[in-house]
Amino acid sequence: MPVRKVNKFDIIKQALNLFRTQGYHRTTMANIGTACGLLKGSIYHYFTSKEDLMRSVLEVLREHYREKVFVYAYDEQLNSEEKLKLLGEKCIDVFANGEGACLMANIAMETNNVVPEFRKPIKGFFDDWVDALTHIYRERYSDDAALFFARESVCAIEGAAMMMRIYNDKNYLLKAHEMIMGKFEKASKEALMS
Amino acid sequence: MPVRKVNKFDIIKQALNLFRTQGYHRTTMANIGTACGLLKGSIYHYFTSKEDLMRSVLEVLREHYREKVFVYAYDEQLNSEEKLKLLGEKCIDVFANGEGACLMANIAMETNNVVPEFRKPIKGFFDDWVDALTHIYRERYSDDAALFFARESVCAIEGAAMMMRIYNDKNYLLKAHEMIMGKFEKASKEALMS
Amino acid sequence: MPVRKVNKFDIIKQALNLFRTQGYHRTTMANIGTACGLLKGSIYHYFTSKEDLMRSVLEVLREHYREKVFVYAYDEQLNSEEKLKLLGEKCIDVFANGEGACLMANIAMETNNVVPEFRKPIKGFFDDWVDALTHIYRERYSDDAALFFARESVCAIEGAAMMMRIYNDKNYLLKAHEMIMGKFEKASKEALMS
Amino acid sequence: MPVRKVNKFDIIKQALNLFRTQGYHRTTMANIGTACGLLKGSIYHYFTSKEDLMRSVLEVLREHYREKVFVYAYDEQLNSEEKLKLLGEKCIDVFANGEGACLMANIAMETNNVVPEFRKPIKGFFDDWVDALTHIYRERYSDDAALFFARESVCAIEGAAMMMRIYNDKNYLLKAHEMIMGKFEKASKEALMS
DNA sequence: GATGAATGAGACTTCATTCAT
């Protein structure tokens, strides 16, 4: 009964969810099919292979972050604190959501050096993130320091996301966010004092 | 004719290396066998299953860290800075070595929520690590603050290990270590001043 | 809205070409569709199945040979040499054309004893061919001998077509044709002498 | 129950038979397994892929002909007629055996231009055959003529094998053999007369 | 008539695991 049941994006969403929670290798095409109400074979109507699907997932995810999260860093209606706060909160939302964790990091760990195709979008995502933070930090730090702290912040969040997963405790993410905010505010005061 | 080619530990060592670099699912029993000069079937003389082998790997790794790394936190011949420095350097050695990365984190990401058996040794490892750092930090912080900073430090290192892998750049790990050391030394001065 | 993009014959022509060059099993309905500017599903408006399509291809091919090639054997405007020459040349044209080879022989090899439906048109084609040659040969040989040499000629041509394909060398076909012509001309002289 | 059921050669023999009668694409690994009393997966213990198996089949077949058939062409205990007779008879045996036909030709037609890997052993086989016949023919013909007639003979036999298959009539092969023998004997007499 | 979505059987292949030798 060939009635349209899904579209490409539905599949991507379901796959994203499964990849995030089960990992790439433990997620089968049948799993993804079931999640969409399709048979495994039908997914090949939309994607040429599992890798192709994953590539799309990574691209969509990157795009999502770029347009819905990192974009706040460049919204000049907001002041720096607000930007940083929004970025952090959005990340927490996404990461801590459901079985959570950062798919980009997961996939990087699970397939890096093994499926080189995935490296580009993953790197791209982290580039976007670091760029966004650097843009914010430049308002209070030198260019070098801004880049440095941006990287440090990403490390802190990603490390926290991992610990959250291991200990099943969302607090790690919240604390990391607070730490980043606190540091930034302190920089502000120091800037004022100097 | 019982010819002994390897022992349990040999297999664990090879498996550890493969799991670390290729991940759990992409490492086959045949891969491990080859690395040991055995056929895959022979591994079952030592371990009842792949999961069983992984469990052993995780336990051995935890033990290794406990005895060879975290132990310095409790070596009262050393002062606090020295302890912290040693811990960091040892971690960098192991993580940044070869194809590197932190197996515990990798496996956590790849199998958490899926192979619950692995959660205990992984959690245990991070507990040990946090405990060791907390022990050091207590010398300059309150109990609560020590625990808090210990967790933060582990997040920082693990996040850096991940970024190191993604960007293929060992600097992340070094910077994270420096940051932790710097923060601790600063705490020392503040303590002196107060 | 009934838009007619192709007709049955278009599909047959494209399918013939693909079956000839790729073989029956390696040619997919999608391949055929693409070659016609259709989607694979649309072919089922014209043919009930792949086998049905192949049957039509074989029939059309047989008809083509009967009307456009073997017909010369019965054209009494021509003398025997001319008939034989024309038949041979036409066959060479078709067989050696493009990726060439004799579809009838290909399909016979690939599907004989497996898709019995195809045997009839294939046999029919070779019957036609042998009949045509026998008709020509009768002018210089006894009925028995004519039949015998007709079969021998077909063997020679088909064997040559196969070697042409294996060695990618059209000469085999030309030499076979020459051989057949030469033998026939010699028969003529002997007949004259006797 | 891992008791040795087959060896590599058993599998090759069964596969050869199936490929010859069913063709390459219609023969599944499961078919081959069943024919050997194995499960399909077990064949991968001996061959890395279906293509790998086919390659072995082609190599074994070529070797078989070289050692058991074409070898007579170089056996100087025999006179020319005997050599040619033996070669022909052996070929008839093999080709007409069972569901018969020449696997080399079958595969050439079914996979040529598609699985280039198979071209080498197939070409090699026909080279061996032509070489053997050329060697015999040189005793009564010039080098050029010997090569020419050798090729012609192979064409005749292969064409006959195909017709045998289509008409399910072994006579084609016998007649082709007789024709070749007759021609050769006639050459002998002409040589004597001149 | 044409399309595109969906199906489902079945293909090749992988791999953890078992077990007789």
Next chain:
DNA sequence: GATGAATGAAGTCTCATTCAT
């Protein structure tokens, strides 16, 4: 203890075919 043969479940992918629109 080690091997090599075999297993069987499961995975990715293909493809002829169906059918609502």
